[in-house]
Amino acid sequence: MNTKITPLAQAAALIPDGATVSFGGFTTQRHPMAFVYELIRLKRRNLYLFGHSPGGDWDILIGAGCVKRVELAYEADEAFATIGPRWRLAVQHGQIEWEDYSNFSMVARFTAGAMGIPFMPMRSLLGSDVLARQALTAEQRAADPRTSPLKSHVMQSPFDPRDRVVLVPAIHTEFAVLHVQKATANGIVRIEGQTFADVQQALCADTVIVTCEEIVDEDVLRREPERNLIPYFAVKHVCHVPFGAHPYAVFNYYDYDPRQLKAYHDGAEDDARFRQYLQRFVYAVKTHDEYLAAIGGTARLDSLKADPGYGYRPDLKRRRLEG
Amino acid sequence: MTTGAYTLTELMAVTAAREIQDGEVVFAGTGLPMLGAMLAQRTHAPQCCIIFEAGTVACQLAHLPMSVGDPRAMRGAAVAAGLSEVFSYVLQAGRVDVGFLSGAQIDRFGNINSTSIGADPRHPSVRFPGSGGSCDIACLSKRTVIIALHEKRRFPAKTDYVTSPGWLEGGDSRIKAGLVRGGPSVVVTTKGVMRFHPDSKEMYLASYHPGLTAQAVADDTGFPLDTTGATETPAPTPAELHILREVVDPERVFLK
Numbered sequence: 253m254n255t256k257i258t259p260l261a262q263a264a265a266l267i268p269d270g271a272t273v274s275f276g277g278f279t280t281q282r283h284p285m286a287f288v289y290e291l292i293r294l295k296r297r298n299l300y301l302f303g304h305s306p307g308g309d310w311d312i313l314i315g316a317g318c319v320k321r322v323e324l325a326y327e328a329d330e331a332f333a334t335i336g337p338r339w340r341l342a343v344q345h346g347q348i349e350w351e352d353y354s355n356f357s358m359v360a361r362f363t364a365g366a367m368g369i370p371f372m373p374m375r376s377l378l379g380s381d382v383l384a385r386q387a388l389t390a391e392q393r394a395a396d397p398r399t400s401p402l403k404s405h406v407m408q409s410p411f412d413p414r415d416r417v418v419l420v421p422a423i424h425t426e427f428a429v430l431h432v433q434k435a436t437a438n439g440i441v442r443i444e445g446q447t448f449a450d451v452q453q454a455l456c457a458d459t460v461i462v463t464c465e466e467i468v469d470e471d472v473l474r475r476e477p478e479r480n481l482i483p484y485f486a487v488k489h490v491c492h493v494p495f496g497a498h499p500y501a502v503f504n505y506y507d508y509d510p511r512q513l514k515a516y517h518d519g520a521e522d523d524a525r526f527r528q529y530l531q532r533f534v535y536a537v538k539t540h541d542e543y544l545a546a547i548g549g550t551a552r553l554d555s556l557k558a559d560p561g562y563g564y565r566p567d568l569k570r571r572r573l574e575g
Numbered sequence: 576m577t578t579g580a581y582t583l584t585e586l587m588a589v590t591a592a593r594e595i596q597d598g599e600v601v602f603a604g605t606g607l608p609m610l611g612a613m614l615a616q617r618t619h620a621p622q623c624c625i626i627f628e629a630g631t632v633a634c635q636l637a638h639l640p641m642s643v644g645d646p647r648a649m650r651g652a653a654v655a656a657g658l659s660e661v662f663s664y665v666l667q668a669g670r671v672d673v674g675f676l677s678g679a680q681i682d683r684f685g686n687i688n689s690t691s692i693g694a695d696p697r698h699p700s701v702r703f704p705g706s707g708g709s710c711d712i713a714c715l716s717k718r719t720v721i722i723a724l725h726e727k728r729r730f731p732a733k734t735d736y737v738t739s740p741g742w743l744e745g746g747d748s749r750i751k752a753g754l755v756r757g758g759p760s761v762v763v764t765t766k767g768v769m770r771f772h773p774d775s776k777e778m779y780l781a782s783y784h785p786g787l788t789a790q791a792v793a794d795d796t797g798f799p800l801d802t803t804g805a806t807e808t809p810a811p812t813p814a815e816l817h818i819l820r821e822v823v824d825p826e827r828v829f830l831k
Contacts, residue, residue: 277644278629278642278643278644278658279629279642279643279644280641280642280644280645281629281642281644281645281646304658305629305644305707305708324705325705325706325707325708326704326705326706326707326708327704327705328704329642330605330641330642330643330644331605331606331641331642331828331829332641332642334704335702335703335704336704339702339704340701340702340703343691343699343702344699344700344701344702346698352690352696352705352706353706354706354707354708354709354710354711355628355658355662355706355707355708355711356658356662356663356666356667356708356710356711357710357711359657359658359659359662360659360662360663363659374667375667375714375715375753375754375755376662376667376710376711376714376715377710377711377714378714378740378752378753378754379714379737379740379743379748379749379752379753379754380706380710380713380714380737380738380739380740381690381696381736381737381738382690382706382710382738384737385696385736387696387697389697406753416753445646445649445655446629446630446631446644446648446649446655446656446657447630447655447656447657448629448630448644448657448658449657449658449659450657451657452657452659501645501646502646503646503649504646507646508641508645558646562637562646562647562650563646563649564638564645564646564647564649566637566638569826570641570826570828571826571827571828572827
C-alpha cells in the first residue's frame with residue numbers, strides 16, 4: 253500500500269515562506285492547531301491565508317508575525333472571544349493586509365476553485381459595502397498575482413437581463429491543511445459532524461495535508477463510502493496527531509478547552525502577555541506531545557473527552573471557570 | 576440591570592423568541608438568537624427549524640452552543656453538512672423565513688455594521704470580526720430580526736460601513752439594488768422594539784421596555800425616531816422565564 257503517513261514536523265516544513273494556505277475548521281472546531289504551532293516554531297513569514305470563519309488558528313499565526321495578507325469573512329472565537337485579539341490589533345496597527353468577504357462568498361470562491369471554474373455567481377452582497385468597498389488597493393492587487401485582479405463583478409444574467417448576480421473569483425491555494433477525525437494511510441478522509449468548507453478548501457489546493465485523530469484501516473472507511481467526501485488521490489500527506497485541534501473541539505472525540513481558550517484570549521490582548529503565551533505553549537515545547545503535557549497532560553485531556561452519546565462533553569463548564 | 580422579576584437579557588430573549596412563528600425556518604447566530612430560538616422551540620413554536628450556517632439543519636439543541644460550529648449544534652440535527660449546502664440550497668434558494676443579525680452600528684434603515692469603526696475601513700479606529708454570514712443572511716432571508724445594544728453612538732443616522740444591507744436608503748432602494756427578497760422586520764434592543772414603516776422603511780419605535788419612556792428611547796437614538804403609538808414591551812411570562820432559566824440556559828452562558 254502506498255502510504256502517505258508523514259511526521260507532523262516534516263509535513264509542516266513543506267510550507268515555505270510566502271505560501272498561499274487555507275486551514276480547515278470553523279471558529280471553535282477542527283482547526284489543525286498542532287500544525288499551526290509547527291509553522292510558528294518554523295518561523296514561517298509572509299503567509300497568505302484564505303478562509304471563511306477561522307478562529308485562533310489565524311489569530312496566533314497573525315500575532316506570531318507569520319502572516320502578510322488574508323482574505324476572509326470573520327475572525328473570532330464567537331462566544332469565547334467576539335473578536336480575534338491579534339487580528340484586531342494587526343488591523344488597527346496597519347500590520348496586515350486583508351480583504352473582506354462574507355462566509356457565503358468565500359465558500360463560493362473555494363467551490364469555484366474546487367470545480368475548476370473561474371468564478372461563481374451568487375445573489376448575496378448586493379447593496380453592501382462588502383461589495384462596494386475594497387480593503388486592498390488596485391495597486392496591491394495588481395502587484396501580487398496570488399490576489400484576484402478584481403474583488404467581485406456584478407452582471408446581469410445573460411438569460412434574463414432583469415436578474416442581477418455577483419460573480420466572485422475562484423480561489424486556488426498551494427496548500428490546504430485539514431484536521432479530521434479519521435483517515436487511512438493512503439489518504440481516504442472521514443469528517444464526522446459538520447464538514448464546514450473543508451472539502452472545497454481541499455479540492456482547490458495543490459497540496460492537501462490532513463492531520464487526524466485516528467489512522468484507520470481502509471476497509472473501515474470503504475464500508476461507508478458515502479461518508480468520505482474527498483478523493484484519496486487529492487490528499488498528499490496524512491499526519492497522525494491525536495488532540496491535534498486542541499484547544500478547539502473535534503466532534504465525537506473531545507470538546508473545546510475553555511480554560512486554555514481563556515488563557516489565550518486574556519494573553520493575546522496584550523503584547524507582552526501574548527509573547528509569554530507563545531513562549532510557554534509554542535516555542536518552549538518542541539513537539540505536540542510536549543504541548544499536551546504543557547496544557548495539563550492526561551488529566552486535562554481526559555476532562556475534555558467527548559461523551560459518546562453526545563459527541564461532546566455535556567457537563568463541560570464554559571463560564572465562571574475559577575475554582 | 577434587573578427590571579422587576581426578570582433581567583434585560585431575559586426580556587430581550589423572550590421578545591426575540593416571540594418573533595418566531597411555529598413551523599418557520601430560523602437561521603440563528605451565537606448568543607441571544609440561540610436563546611430566542613431554543614425558547615421558541617420549547618414554547619409557542621415547537622416545529623420551528625433551527626439552522627446554523629456551519630452546516631446543521633433542524634437542530635434540537637440540548638446544550639447552548641458557544642459557536643455556530645459547536646459540536647452541540649449537531650444535537651438532534653436532521654441534516655449535517657457544510658456551509659456551502661446551507662448557504663446555497665437553504666438560504667440563497669429562499670428557504671429561510673427568519674434570520675437573526677446583530678452588529679456594532681445600526682442605522683435608521685436597519686443597515687448593520689459589524690466590520691469597523693471609522694470613515695476609512697482601510698484605517699479603522701476599531702476593527703470587528705467582519706461579516707461572517709451576516710451579509711448573506713441579511714441579503715437572502717425572507718425577513719431578519721436584529722438584536723442590538725441601544726446607545727446613541729450605536730444608532731447613527733448612517734453606519735460607517737454597511738456589512739449587512741437592511742432597507743439601504745429606504746423606499747424601494749433594496750429591490751433596486753438587486754436583492755430579490757427580505758429586509759429587516761424588527762430591531763430588539765436593550766431599550767425597546769423598533770419596526771419599519773411599510774413605505775419609507777424608516778425605523779419607528781413600536782415599544783419601549785418597562786421602566787423606560789418612549790422619549791427616553793428616542794433620546795438615546797442617533798436619528799429622529801417616530802414614537803407615535805409606541806406601547807410598553809410585554810413582560811416575559813413566568814412560564815417563559817422558567818424555561819429560559821431552567822431548560823435553555825441553566826449554565827448562564829448567555830443569560831444575565
